[in-house]
Amino acid sequence: MLVGTDGSDSALRAVETAAHEARARGTRLTVVHAFIWPLLKVSLGPSPYGPPDGGLRQQAQEIVDSAVAHARGCAPGIEVTGEIVTGEPLTILAARSASADLVVVGSRGTGAFTGLVLGSVAVHLAAHADCPVLVVRGREKPSGPVLLAVDGSRDADAAVDFAFAEAAARGAELRAVHVWKPSSGPADPTPLFHGTEEIRAEEERVLAQALAGATARWPEVSVERRLVRGRTRPVLLEQSADAQLLVTGARGRGGFAGLLLGSVSQALLHHAECPVAVVRAGSEEPRG
Structure with a gap:
């Protein structure tokens, strides 16, 4: 199972949902962060004027580590791994869906991609993914049908x-x-x-x-x-x-x-x- 994360609150909700799905299905969960900055030819390391542990690469790693920890906390005992993959979310998640039984995404993104996760990523995946796509939106109603x-x-x-x-x-x-x-x-x-x-x-x-x-x-x-x-x-x-x-x-x-x-x-x-x-x-x- 695959879940996309970008560090937003929406993505953390998707991670939580994906963790519960993985536990129910008895399958492993892979947390993927699409790291687009290398494609834009910007510096990935820490700024000479900032902390030594700063930089875009470190920020991406923190996003993934936080999501992995969140998944393990939500569903103890499941196997969770995290990956940083260079590219944009649409291409990465669609390609990775070929080896997944479910792709989970949130309904909103962060930063430069605010509003695009639902408008582009979720709709694109629903049309093109090689497995079912679960978009986490609305309110949680665990007792509902x-x-x-x-x-x-x-x-x-x-x-x-x-x-x-x-x-x-x-x-x-x-x-x-x-x-x-x-x-x-x-x-x-x-x-x-x-x-x-x-x-x-x-x-x-x-x-x-x-x-x-x-x-x-x-x-x-x-x-x-x-x-x-x-x-x-x-x-x-x-x-x-x-x-x-x-x-x-x-x-x-x-x-x-x-x-x-x-x-x-x-x-x-x-x-x-x-x-x-x-x-x-x-x-x-x-x-x-």
Whole structure:
């Protein structure tokens, strides 16, 4: 498992979450700090006018050491290592995701990258990472359910197993929410050929079919199914208010072909009231 850190409070929250995830999964945790300054050709050592233990390199080491200590304090007994890797966060974390089972990041950065972690790093990773991405945001609600967004798409199917495994590891209830509406707009002819009740029955079938295999594999997980009529984004954002984790696919049924991250997933990353895990089709297989 991999967690990115930059020394911010948001990153420390991500480290804490990653430590708990690593303990629940029985896997090791690697704390990575992207050290961009060598690329900018600036001095990395201490200033001749400052303390001998100063400098950007030392500052980076302190960020990593602090994060590693924090992870060990949050989840005693887990194996934690720290690395300083030259480069910018987007490239480093995306590349390292190929050998991880989960990448965890905070929702805000520090220094020159304030506001970019959510705007760039998290969204970029959710679209391109080779494993699920967990963005730590919102309030912690350890007694809440794991919220799963279901829409019957291939990416949503990939998210189902991840959500069930998370619920089992956390000892939490799984709330599976499928949002539906009779039509997608004035030009949608569907209601002319199928009544609202017929559409609802079909959406109930979509929800049941999406969960069927996972409920058999994780019989210990208590599942609450919610079929909600409305608009997807506001419904899921409202449902996130009491959840401890929201799990979604990267793209839904109505997404544009070739779009790596759908508008609903992006809205959840920016506005959900709890941490958000984005799972792309093919990215949910554990790698170690």
